[in-house]
Amino acid sequence: MATDASSLECRIEQLTAQMQALTERVEQLAALLDMPEAVIPATTPLQSLPRPTLQPAEPTPPAEEFPLGEPEDVSEEILTWAGRAYFLTRLSTLCFLLVVALILRTVTDNNLINTLAGSILGMSYAAVLMLFGGYKYEKKSPLAPVFSACGAVLMSTIVVETHSRFASLPLVPAYFTLMLTGMGMAFVSYRYKALLPISLGTLGMCLAGAAIDYPRPFFPYLAMVLLTANILGYFAAQLKRCSWLRWIILIVTMVMLHLWAFRLGMALLRKETPPPELAMPWFLPVLAVFAAVYLTLACLGIVRSGSERISRFDFSLPTLNAAWAFSAAFYVVNAGGMSKFLLGGIGIAAAIGHLGMTFWLADRKMPGAPGTNSFAFAGIALLALALPVATGNFVLSLPAMSVVAFFMSILSRKWQNGGVRATMYLAEIYACLALAASLQGQSPNGSDVVNIIPAGLLAVICLLHYQWCREWPPPATSTVFSRFDRHDTSAVALLLGSLASAFFMVRIIINQTLAIYFAAGDTTGIFRCSQSVLINAAAAGIMLFAFIRKNKELRNVSILVTVIGGIKVFLYDLLGTHGVPLVISVFTFGLAAALESVALGRWQQIKREPPAV
Template sequence: MAEKRQSLEERVVWLETQVGELNSRLAELDARYESGGVGKIKAARQVAAADSGDASEEILSWVGRTALLPRISSLCFLLVVALALRTVTDNQLLDPQIGSLLGMVYAGGLIAWGAFKYRQASPLAPVFAVAGTLLMFSVVAETHAHFDALPTVPAYIILAIVGAAAALISYLNRVAAPVFAGTLGMSIAGLAIDYPNPVFPYLAILLLAANLFGVYATRLQRCSWLRWILLLLTLLVLQIWSFKLGIFLGRQEYSDLPFALSGFFPMLAIFVIFYLGTAIVGIIWRAQDRVARFDLALPTLSCGWLFVLGRYVVNAGNGSPQVLGIVATLLALALLGIAHWMGSRRDDKARGTNAFSLAAVVLLAMALPLALDHPLLALSLLSAIALGLTWVAQRWESGGVRVTSYLLQFYACGALVMELQGTEVATPSALSALAAGALACIGLWHFRWVRTHLPAAESLVFSRFDKEDRSAILLLLAALVSGFFTLRVGIYQAMRVFHLEGPGAFGCYQSVLINLSAIILMAMALWRDNRELRNVAILVTLVGGAKVFFGDLLGAKGVPLVLSVFSFGLAAAVDSIVLGRWQKSASGEQEPTAESQTVAEA
């Protein structure tokens, strides 16, 4: 009996143990279940529900803060009144002049009410001011074009007054919306008046005012896009003006010029002065620390584009090309003076120097040949100016001006090639040789100087894009091309003295000159251990080979052709020998380095 009782107690203890283990396992499974997918899904649903509630509340809060719904409703009611006036006028229930007058009074009242609301800091003030401004422009353009109830001069005056009123509202309340609407609206409405034959003097004055208001708008809020749009519209109008003026002068005399096309060059001068002045203001007295790209690009774009338009009109018969070239050259010198003044301002890191230097270079490249009436002399002076720019760039520590000097030197060489190709391909003269020789000497001097004077370390161009100043190779290429055109004159004279003329002989002897130049460059590269000269020599060899196989072999014969092919073969052989030695020397330099590394590791 005692044994049965003991076994029963043992079974009870065992059952209690099993029940405890089962409870612990159930608790563990429950914990895993809660921490698994279902728990995460529930938590995610709860978070999503909370987030959706927060997002909706945030949207409603934003709508309330910006007064979006009141502004939309106010705009709709304002449009209803304007559309009702338009409908009544279109259905001839009102006289067009009376309807137009009521529309202008209504738009003017909205502008005045918007200005009043701005003083009260009302959220509806932008709605009234902007809607009234745009409505006024629309009424003026429609009244002038559709109803013929408003003459041209009063229409332009009203547009200018409304634009000035919008700018004044922005000035008094330090807000940007009215002046944005005013500048764009007055420009587009001005283009619509008398389209496609506007009165260009009035339209140009209106666009000048719009550009002025745009400058002020960028002082309130950084918005270069507005000034870009106004600049493009202005240049477009001036270009159309020049085209129409050229067409008129091609058919009639200048004395018969109507007022709608008159005053082109005075307005051109006014726009040049205005754009250069605003660029100086934007760079020196900028509203923020960083100079806007628009202000940096404005001098080059405005001067270059307007000079092209002026030259087109002059070529059409209105003025002297040389006078235009002299005036533009003087302007370019003034731009260089402004660049020098900006470069001397050490307290501002010489900002803006390259903007005006590039504008001066572009203007000189186009105007100096007209002013001197001698392209070769002008190109020689441009080459010397490029060398001088490199020197002042080193003083100003301006990498941009240094690159501009490279481009000017390369342009002078390219323009020389185009000039000689067009006039003296077959019979080169001593004058062309003198000009090409001057460019070659200046180009070599330029290249040697930049290789002994490194660019400024803090220059953006050379610290990010051209750390090793590889772009200076353009100077060497320009000097080589100029030297080639110098020596080819000697070849031509030697052919005439020794009676070596023949079919394609001049071209073959030029190929010999190119291949000999490649040999000399490769020898100098090996002597100085200069990879830059080596690469240039390879390029010259390729040029010589292309000329031999695709030019001389197709059009020449006899001894000149033999010399041409032989010279290229000699150049290729020299290149092969030098490059082989170069590779051996390079591998010899690498082996000790590897051995030294092995010894160091050991």
């Protein structure tokens, strides 16, 4: 070890001598640069400088004895991060602030001071912390977030406990204190461009407001607090994208207002006088205000995004707002025996307004018309809810929605927006599924001759929509289709919906025909097997048309319909019917299968034949 130490000292002396020589040479060069060119003194040449005598280097000691290049330990990195983030300083400050709050709480709990004085002291302490936090933000102190956050959380907690447990703070001052806290924190955030104060202030205001007198709050006052929280949440998103905050506020708002609607509706259904906290005359106006504010905030968020990606919250808000507000209003209107026709008319007008917003957004002349799909989705969803309420007939309203979907699809081509096109696919699919759910089985709607008209109209509209889609492919710039459906395969759902609607139309005709010419007890087996015959005939017809047009998509649809027909024949007809109807059902399936076999075989031969010279 003594030898190693002496060799290390020799190397250090050599390096020191070299550094001294280089330092002298640099000083000489610096002096030359500072003097005029005419007065350049002679300098000692570099060769004349004393050179240290180099000695042979000793062998380098092993790495474990001389660990100069070893990376830092993980604990050192953690300590470095904690130092940069002032973690321990902030943590200790938070503990001291909480100690003071707990002392005040202990003094109040032990009746050393009365409850009102303790509450005033606690809220004053929280207010001082928030003000001092703003002062610290002005000084750019790393402890500013601690004071602001602690003050906002303490204020919300003290207000809830003072009102609910000690009953020493009236309802109106409690709500106004929460609102002032949220707005004060918003002011601090905007002045110093900090997200934390407005986030905690708004979140505390929202959750504390919902907790006061739960589950029997005075809902109009609570609505005022929640409305303020939603507006502040929008402003918080302008500082930095914080969708999590807006989602929490939105969920709390919808849950509390739905609780209001539920309790009000239950009282009306029982023919009871609603209690004062439900404030029945205020419900629909407050709901309308929330719907208008949400619509405005969504529009501002979309417009502010410009050509950038729209946040999921702003994109979803119009649809969630429309569905939530209309369903809550319908529940109360229906329970109270009020005019559903008027509500449906208002809903249709609002749906048209949402669809009109798509035109305004498209007129901004931005590539792809961003934001149009958000309001198109909301408009078509609201139309689906409002049309049955206004017309009083669910099935008759479906073709009208289908026409609107077709029209919006045509506009989507002009706007080069694939999202609107995909949304209208969903609208058509919904209309067809809703028709099938209404007319299936032995329900009265399934045999009502009036429903032949909407079923037939829906079949024609969906077929025209499908043909249009095959004539005009989706825009190449569409994110939806380029990522998920490059070949627009989803448009086949329109063809399947058209076939299903046509099936239910013919099904009603068969049912009416059997009711005229046969006794009621003899039609069950005939009716079941006739549906199988209809499916098998459709499969054969589609295959024949596909063979003539050499259309692989129609061929695949025909195979799918054939599979459905086979399941219907062998799992339902064969086990549940007998006699001539069953014979005809099985025969038609075999005939369709044979025809398709010939067509598919010929298709393969044509594919293998060499082209003519």
